[in-house]
Amino acid sequence: MSIRSYPFSFGTIGSELDTFFSEMEERAESFASHSDSIKTMAKNAIPRITGDFYVDLCETPSEIIITCDLPGIEKEDVSVKLLNETTLQIKTKYDRDVSNTDASGIYHLRERRSGAGERIIRLPVEVIAEGAKASFKNGIMEITLPKSVKDPGVPIEIE
Incomplete structure (x- = not known):
């Protein structure tokens, strides 16, 4: 063979x-x-x-942690919005010139992405916006969303 x-x-x-x-x-x-x-x-x-990016979603007992790889993107070009209790939207904008030539020569291979990206992430549980945090460092964004705590109800004493 x-x-x-x-x-x-x-x-x-x-x-x-x-x-x-x-x-x-x-x-x-x-x-x-x-x-x-x-x-x-x-x-x-x-x-x-074009413009897609990779996302990791981790669930802990008290929160959802989302990590995104956004190489070459500035913090100012990223927006994060909690659309509802179970849906998160992440948008990026990146305007790199995508012509086949530049001042240094002709490209024969071009694999780096360019353009705007958007991800709608369905969360496995309901979260709340209060207490949500997002950090951005070295092209990696981490979003922490606290889980929504459901009231298990009020016990009623039986006589």
């Missing part, structure tokens, strides 16, 4: 998908250039892979 080598890297598959979806979006926009509502529908129908 021989091992066959492939002429591509599996790390570039995400980049290829980004290019594919961008081309599909451009085609849909040019096809529907006469109607703004169709353009908007086309943009929303094409999934965006």
Whole structure:
């Protein structure tokens, strides 16, 4: 049995998908250039892979801890919003030039992500905004959300 080598890297598959979806979006926009509502529908129908970021979610007895890797993003370009008791929204904005050339030459490989990112995270339990904390250091954001404590009820004495 021989091992066959492939002429591509599996790390570039995400980049290829980004290019594919961008081309599909451009085609849909040019096809529907006469109607703004169709353009908007086309943009929303094409999934965006660019700008995604990785998230870890950990549950402790008293809180939910979310850690995000956001390399190259400044703290000012990140927003975190608790949409409801079980849904968290994290948005990033990053405007790096994505042309195929720059002052130093022509790119032959480009795997670093650029653009805005958004994650909607469904939390496993209800949390409260009071006491929530977020920290950002060296491209890593950590969000701590206290769990909502449900009142187990008031016991009624039986006579």
